[in-house]
Amino acid sequence: MFPFKSKSPSVAPPHIAAGLIHDFDIFSDSARGGDVHASHKALHDSAPDIFYTPRNGGHWIATRMDDVREIMLSPELFSSSKAPFSPDVAKLGLSLPPQDMDRPDHAHYRMLLMKFLSPQKVVQLESQIRELAIGLIEDVKPKGACEFMSAVSVPIPVKTFMGLMHMDQSRYEEFVSWANGILASDTMLKRLPPFVRMRFYLKSLIRQRVKNPSDDPISILLASEVGGEKLSHKRVLEMCNLLFLAGLDTVTNAMTFSIRHLAENPEFQQQLRDKPELIPSAIEELLRRYSFPNIPRRVARDVEFKGVRMRAGDRIICSLAAANNDDRVLENPSLVDLERPKFRHMAFNGGPHNCAGATLARLELRVFLEEWLVRMPPFSVEDGFKPKVRGGAVMAMESLQLRW
Numbered sequence: 001m002f003p004f005k006s007k008s009p010s011v012a013p014p015h016i017a018a019g020l021i022h023d024f025d026i027f028s029d030s031a032r033g034g035d036v037h038a039s040h041k042a043l044h045d046s047a048p049d050i051f052y053t054p055r056n057g058g059h060w061i062a063t064r065m066d067d068v069r070e071i072m073l074s075p076e077l078f079s080s081s082k083a084p085f086s087p088d089v090a091k092l093g094l095s096l097p098p099q100d101m102d103r104p105d106h107a108h109y110r111m112l113l114m115k116f117l118s119p120q121k122v123v124q125l126e127s128q129i130r131e132l133a134i135g136l137i138e139d140v141k142p143k144g145a146c147e148f149m150s151a152v153s154v155p156i157p158v159k160t161f162m163g164l165m166h167m168d169q170s171r172y173e174e175f176v177s178w179a180n181g182i183l184a185s186d187t188m189l190k191r192l193p194p195f196v197r198m199r200f201y202l203k204s205l206i207r208q209r210v211k212n213p214s215d216d217p218i219s220i221l222l223a224s225e226v227g228g229e230k231l232s233h234k235r236v237l238e239m240c241n242l243l244f245l246a247g248l249d250t251v252t253n254a255m256t257f258s259i260r261h262l263a264e265n266p267e268f269q270q271q272l273r274d275k276p277e278l279i280p281s282a283i284e285e286l287l288r289r290y291s292f293p294n295i296p297r298r299v300a301r302d303v304e305f306k307g308v309r310m311r312a313g314d315r316i317i318c319s320l321a322a323a324n325n326d327d328r329v330l331e332n333p334s335l336v337d338l339e340r341p342k343f344r345h346m347a348f349n350g351g352p353h354n355c356a357g358a359t360l361a362r363l364e365l366r367v368f369l370e371e372w373l374v375r376m377p378p379f380s381v382e383d384g385f386k387p388k389v390r391g392g393a394v395m396a397m398e399s400l401q402l403r404w
Contacts, residue, residue, distance in 0.1 A: 010054050010055075010057060010058045011054065011058075012052055012054050012058060013058070013311070015309055015310075015311050016052045016309075017309070019048070020048055020050070020051050020052050020308060021051065021052050021053070021054065022043075022046070022047035022048065022051040022052070022053060023053060023054065023055065024043065024047065024051075024053045024055065024061065025053070025055040025056065025391075026053070026055070026056065026061070026294060026317060026319075026391055026392070027055075027056065027390075027391040027392055028391060029391065030389075030390075030391025030392070030395055035389070036292070036321065036389050036391060036395040037289070037290060037291075037321045037325065037395075040063065040319045040321040040322040040325075041321070041322055041325045041333075041334070043061070043063045043319070043322055044063060044064070044322065044326070044327065047061075047063070049062070049063060049064045049067055049306070050062045050063075050064075050067060050305070050306060050308045050316075057315070058315075059296075059314070059315035059316060059317055060299075060308075060310065060314060060315065060316035060317070061316070061317050061318075061319060062316060062317070062318045062319065062323075063319050063322035063323060063326075064322070064323060064326050064328065065323040065324070065326040065328070065329045065346070066326075066328075066329070067306055067323075068295075068318040068319075068320070068323040068346065068350075069323075069346065069350055069351075071297060071305075071316065071318055072295070072318065072346070072349065072350040072351035072353065073350070073351040075102045075103060075106075075300075075351075075352065076300060077299070077300055077301070077303055077305065078297035078298070078299060078300065078316060079102050079297060079298045079299075079300040080099065080100055080101060080102055080106070080297060080298075080353060081100055081101060081102050081298065082100075082298055083100065083296045083297050083298035083315065084296065084315075085294070085296045085317070085392075085393040094241060095238045095241070096238065096239075096241055096242040096245065096246070097109050097235065097238050097239055097242065098110045098113070098239075098242075098356075099242055099246065099353065103352060105226075106352060106353070107352070108226045108227070109226065109239070110352075110356055112220075112221060112224045112226070112231075112239070113239070113243075113356045114356065115217075115220050115224070116164070116216075116217045116220055117356050117357055117359065117360060118359070119359045122359045122360045122363055123363070125160065125163075125164065125360070125363065126363060126367060128160075128163060129156070129160055129363065129364055129367045130367050130371065132155075132156060132159055132160065133152075133156060133367055133368050133371045133372070134371050134375070136151065136152050136155055136156065137152070137371055137372055137375050137376065138375070139151075140152065141375065141376060144403060144404060145382060145401065145402060145403040145404070146401075146402055147399055147400065147401055148256060148259060148400040148401070148402050149252065149256055149397070149398075149399055149400055152255070152368070152372075153251075153252045153255040153256045153259070153400075154176060154252050155172070155176075156251070156255065156364055156368055157247065157248055157250075157251035157252055157255075157364060158172065158175060158176055158179065158248055159172060160360075160364060161243070161244075161247050161248060162175060164216070164217065165205075165216055165217055165218065165243070166214055166216035166218075167205070177194065178194040178195075178197055178198040178201075179194075179198075179244070179248050179249070180194075181193065181194030181195075182194050182195050182198065182245065198244065199237065199241070202237055202240045202241070202244070203233075203237060205218055205240075206218055206222070206233055206236055206237060206240070209222055210222060210233075217240075217243065218236065218240065221236045221239055221240075222236055246355075246357065247357050247360075249394055249396060250292075250293070250355075250357070250361060250394065251360075251361050251364050251365070252396075253292050253394060253395075253396045253397065254286075254287060254290070254292075254347075254361065254365060255364070255365060255368060256396075256397045256400055257286070257290035257292065257397065258283070258286040258287075258290065258365065258369070259372070259400070259402070260381065260387065260397070260400055261286060261289070261290065261336060262379075263379055263380050263381045263400075263402055264380070264381060265336075266378060266380070268282075268336065269373075269378065269379075270378075271338070272369070272373055273373050273374075276370060276373065276374070278338055279366055279369050279370060279373075280362075280366060281338055282336075282338060282369070283362060283365050283366060283369070284345065285336050285337065285338060285340060286336060287345060287347035287348075288324045288325075288343065288345035288347055289324070289325065289333070289334070289335075289336050290321075291320040291321045291323075291324040291325075291345070291346070291347045292320070292321060292394055292395040292396065293320050293347075293349065293393065293394050293395075294317050294318065294319055294320065294321075294392070294393055294394070294395070295317065295318040295320060295349055295353075296315060296316070296317050296318075296393070297315070297316050297317075297318065298313065298314070298315060298316075299311065299312055299313060299314040299315075299316060300312060320346050320347060320349070321395065323346055324345050324346055324347060329343075330343065348361070376404060377404045378404060379402050379403065379404040380402070380403060380404070381400070381401065381402060381403075382401035382402060382403045383403075385400075385401040387399065387400055
């Protein structure tokens with residue numbers, strides 16, 4: 001999400017000690033060499049645990065699990081409100097409640113999302129997700145090869161989302177073009193047209209649900225109240241923005257990084273074929289190993305945190321890729337180990353802002369892997385193919401060629 005072109009370094013503010021400055025560009029340096037996770041883990045050796053980079057308007061980066069967890073659990077010090085990932089993202093003026101809210105507002109709006117994203121609601125989607133996954137897998141199986149993202153890891157979450165929202169499935173290609181234009185474009189100029197078209201479509205859906213309410217999320221939000229008042233159409237649109245942006249590329253990325261690992265590690269792939277009951281544990285370990293979000297926060301007041309002086313208004317970005325591969329809390333963190341003692345990773349963020357869609361994401365991943373591994377022959381990455389990756393708020397692969 002939001003892979004803007006990086007900006008030239010800015011001058012560090014005077015309150016930042018010279019020894020805490022490390023030149024790391026979370027957009028371009030993350031993707032350098034094709035391994036976004038290695039580039040973030042390398043920060044453990046090359047930079048202070050919490051350091052300031054002058055890139056992209058200047059901001060702090062936290063890389064260690066204990067520090068990141070404490071930041072996520074301290075909204076009074078590290079606010080989600082007015083905490084854009086970069087100055088360019090701020091220019092969009094995009095509100096994504098409850099993601100960009102602090103308590104108590106965050107809790108009130110999160111409860112609204114759980115009306116249709118609770119475990120009890122999500123489990124009802126399993127049969128249709130399985131039917132979708134089977135159809136996509138059987139379509140691609142005879143071909144002997146595929147570009148995995150366009151064939152599988154994009155349509156599963158997008159079509160699941162469209163079904164959840166009661167959207168017209170015939171508009172799938174158009175919908176994907178909007179998502180790609182918003183999430184993968186590297187300039188504001190490229191991002192604005194699909195963003196405007198997406199918002200126009202969501203506004204039209206809201207008008208339709210006002211006239212003909214159903215049991216879909218938009219209708220549920222329109223009928224909901226916070227503080228004794230019904231949500232405005234503007235607020236419903238903002239929450240739909242969040243569902244659209246946060247609910248699509250996250251599952252696609254988790255699915256793509258996971259299947260790449262299986263493709264590059266045939267013994268691990270065979271282990272899951274032989275013991276499919278290990279798939280849920282494998283998903284947790286893969287989510288930990290290949291975490292991809294970078295979570296922004298705003299320093300709420302002047303504070304000294306872990307010996308680092310920060311000023312109110314400073315931006316800090318938590319690298320979940322680095323935190324979940326922290327060798328201070330995990331032995332050999334780069335290894336995907338199904339015998340690893342249970343570990344409370346932060347692939348879905350942590351604290352009060354733990355991803356509301358985590359249950360749905362895990363369901364989509366489990367159903368997909370169950371069906372893929374039972375239906376597909378052994379597979380690998382296409383010979384000579386080098387995956388393209390991008391940095392940003394959500395680090396992502398851009399394509400993955402498989403063969404079998």
